[in-house]
Amino acid sequence: MSNTDADEWARALGGNAEAFGRVFDRHQDRVLRHSLRLVPQRTDADDVVAIVFLEAWRKRRTVRFIDGSLLPWLLVTATNAARNVERGHRRYRILLQRLPQVTAISDHLAIGDTEVEVALRSMSLSDRQIITLCVLEGFTEPEAAQALGVARGTVKSRLSRAKKRLAAMIAPPTSATRHPAPPSEKVLP
Numbered sequence: 001m002s003n004t005d006a007d008e009w010a011r012a013l014g015g016n017a018e019a020f021g022r023v024f025d026r027h028q029d030r031v032l033r034h035s036l037r038l039v040p041q042r043t044d045a046d047d048v049v050a051i052v053f054l055e056a057w058r059k060r061r062t063v064r065f066i067d068g069s070l071l072p073w074l075l076v077t078a079t080n081a082a083r084n085v086e087r088g089h090r091r092y093r094i095l096l097q098r099l100p101q102v103t104a105i106s107d108h109l110a111i112g113d114t115e116v117e118v119a120l121r122s123m124s125l126s127d128r129q130i131i132t133l134c135v136l137e138g139f140t141e142p143e144a145a146q147a148l149g150v151a152r153g154t155v156k157s158r159l160s161r162a163k164k165r166l167a168a169m170i171a172p173p174t175s176a177t178r179h180p181a182p183p184s185e186k187v188l189p
Helices: 005-013 017-038 042-058 071-098 114-122 125-136 141-148 152-170
Strands: none
Touching: 005 017, 017 042, 017 071, 042 071, 114 125, 114 152, 125 141, 125 152, 141 152
16 A cells, blocks of 8 residues: 555545645654744644645645645745745734834733732732732722622722722821811811
C-alpha cells in the first residue's frame, strides 16, 4: 500500500478522516517552520498553519501534487496566507494611527491603582463588600441589599461610612484642605 500524499488524499476524499490527519501530521512542522520565517509572531505562524490546512480541505478537489507530495502546494499556500496575515496587521496599525490620541484620565478607583487596592484590602469585609458591589460593580442599593441579604437602609448607611473611611485612607484630611462649616450650620463635637 502506497503512502504518498496523493494516495492519502484520495483516501481522505473517500471519507477516511485519518488519512487527512496523516497528511497533516506529515507536513505541519514544515509548514510551521516556513510560516515562522514569514511572520514575526509565533501565534501568527500558528494561524497561518491553521489557514493552510483549512484551505487544503476547502480546495481538496483542486490541490496539486508534485511527485505525489502535497508539500509544495502547502508551502505556497502558507506564503500567501502569511502575506494576508501581514496585510491585515498593517491595515490594523494604519487604522490605529488614524484614531485620535487619548490622554489618560486618572481614576482613583481603577483596577491596578495600588493605593486604592491597599486601602480596600485593609478595610473590613463588610466595607469591602459594600464598596465593591455599589461603587466598583455599579449595583444599586436595593440590588446590593438583596445580594448581601440585608435591609436597604443597612446598605445605605454602610456605604456612606465605607466611602468616608476609604476616602480618609486614600487622602487623609489636612488642616489646609478642611473647609469650615458655613455659619448657619452648627458643628457638633
